Amino acid sequence: MIAFSSILFVQNSLSQALDPSTLTPQQLDSFFGRTTLPSWYDSTVTANSLIRSLYGITNIQQTIPRESGQTSLGPYLGFGVRAQCGTSFNAAHNGFQYKPINNPNTQIISSGLLNAATAACGITFARNDLLDGLQGFLPQGRAYIQSRNIASVINFRIRDGITESFSPPEPAISIGYSDNGIHQSNPELDHLLIDEFVDFYKENKILLYSETLTTFQANDRDAVTLYQHATSDRDLLEIYKSGDTFKQINSERDPQASIKNALVAGLVCHNGTMDYSDDNSCSVTENCISIPPETETETETDAPPPPPICFPVNRFGSFGPSPEGRVKPDLVLAHTLYLTLSSANSNRLLRLDGSTGAAHQLMGLAGSVIEMFADGLFTGDPGRLGDLSQLSENQAAAAIYTHRPSPEMSRALLVNSAYRYPVAQINRNHQGWGIPRLNELLQRAIANNFRFPVILDRQRLTDQQTMRTFISVDASEATNQLLVTMAFNDAETSATSRANDISLKVTSPSNVVYWGNSGLLNGDVSTAGGTEDTINTIENVVINNPEMGRWVIETIGSSIRYDNVKATHAIDSNFALIATCSSKTSDICSSLPTNLTLQAVSQGGSGAVSPASLIIFLLMTLLISNKNRLHKLRAVLPSTKSQPV
Secondary structure, eight states: OOOHHHHHHHHHHTTOOBOGGGOOHHHHHHHHSSSSOOTTHHHHHHHHHHHHHHHTHHHHTSOBOOSTTSOOBOOOOOTTOEEEEESSOOTTOTTBSEEEEEOTTOOOOOSHHHHHHHHHHHHHHBOSSSBTTOOOSSTTOEEEEOOSOGGGGTTEEEETTEEEEOOOOSSOOOOOOGGGTOOTTOGGGGGOOHHHHHHHHHHTTOOEEEOOOOOSOGGGSOHHHHHHHHTSOOOOEEEEEOOSSSSBOOTTTOGGGGOTTSEEEEEEBOTTSSBGGGOBOSSSOEEEEOOOHHHHHOOOOOSOOOOOEEEEGGGSOOBSOOTTSOOOSSEEEEOOOEEEEOSSSSSOEEEEOHHHHHHHHHHHHHHHHHHHHHTTTTBTOTTTTOOGGGSOHHHHHHHHHHTOOOHHHHHHHHHHTSBOOOTTTSOHHHHTTOBOOHHHHHHHHHHTTTBOSEEEEEEEEETTEEEEEEEEEOOOOTTOEEEEEEEEOOOTTSSSSOOOEEEEEEEOTTOOEEETTTTTTTSSSOOSBOOOOOSOSEEEEEEESOOSEEEEEEEEEEEOOSOOOTTSSSOEEEEEEEEEEEOSSOOOEEEEEEEEEEEOSSTTOOOOOOHHHHHHHHHHHHHHHTOOOOOOOOOOOOOOSBOOO
8 A cells, every 4th residue: 555645745746636536544534634625624724815816915826928029927825935934833844835944953843833834834835846835935035944942053053954063163152031932051061152053044045034922022033033133234125023912012012013123913803704894803803713622632533513613803813003002013914824834743733713824924925025025026127046946945945045025124015005994994003004915015026017106125224314216106096095104124133112213205396394293103104294203113104195295205314323334334225115105097207316315404404415416316307207118018917805995
């Protein structure tokens, strides 16, 4: 008789997922711990497919056609995208297309939070060719696992997935964070050099980091994540859950949800539809779920499933603001039971929901944004990665790492393209900046011939310095919005408290000023006037039916006291900026090719322009006024949720 693992190997090599209706009792037992298909399977798969369409995953995970003679783009399945999504879980699960890069001492554990780590990582990385219905957000991506017991990695390092012996150089540095399982009393830590430990991430091309455990202090994250911000320039985007209490984020109960430079995932109840108008903050409905015995005990049973268990969904999704007054969570994800991997054996599946599931949905979406950015979809060089299928996974990871966006750019892209619910429906403290829409991001890229009107990454400001850029609104339509998003990476003097401040200011052609986030904390659009936002590391300006003409976008280094860019000698901080127009009918915004970095004359001031700079600007404006408009590629994409006009 052929062993089940052999059956899976043959099936995997053909890249054809098994049909659940054709599984043998032996296969069913291996997948579900029972000899019949669980009663919840079909409804779970349907719900999972719906939220994938809701986020636009179905749009980007298919080939994207272009004009005649141009190479098509995509599909974007996460090939070459790597992320740490756990600290100890079943790395041998058949649900991973590419085996995780892992600490050889990582254990396979099937209980408690460590089982949740396997399930959470499966949401991000489960392959899509194992079993029909099992679909990770980055099915061809690769996980990285690092044990919390740092001492266990002292005698080896991993380069491109290959483990080799390693003795850290002297002098050694001791560290001791009590809530990380890292203890000063451990003598082996005296042989750990922090920079070498941090370099594991760079050497293995890791771009994303998340943590499923909650019993840690925000200022005492794993040394690798804290030090990557504090002592070296590492492009590692942190993603955490908001918490599952449906209470306001608390520094003791939800420390991870206050981390200022991280993306924090909250929850929204989408009610199983593609219509945004019936979504809510999970506080006003009762949710009923079926929990067959196998999801609790992992034992075989052919008994009928018990009645559904109903509970108020307000047990899920902690909300903001954070104790510091920030908008947290940053984004909300759909509350659903998602089919994923179990650590019980190498084939077992289960379902995971709550904000842990939401955080790893967001990790998958962020990984997709990184892959799209790396392929030049927003910067005018679409397809620059070439045909990744001709590369090894290591080569693809290196290519994406070379062209990666900064963490602040990834945050800005996700926020700028999100659907923001009317605050009368879901207030800002519950929804953050909305629910991600990768299909909207793709549509805007296509409408702008794959170059956003304004997209600036890794820009640097010193104290009191201002960068100005410009965007032209060429037509006015009632359905149009001007959307400007700035995100910056604050210095890690503390994980939560503000160190530096960079502010966003947008001025209309008629000299009406809009400060970042002014009016948006309690409303749907920006309000004129207001003051600088000195708290948030993400700032937005949203203008409905923007005035025609030249808009001025200023990014102001209002207070840069701590150095956050180690590659320069100046005390400076970096930021990312994007500006787009969202219209139902046409692309009506264009970029003006003038970006001036000016010294501000006052706190948050507008700066002074030299005569030479003014002459250059006028000449460039004259040139672009007569330029030929590029033909815009229009692609008909499947629509997702209907949006109220």
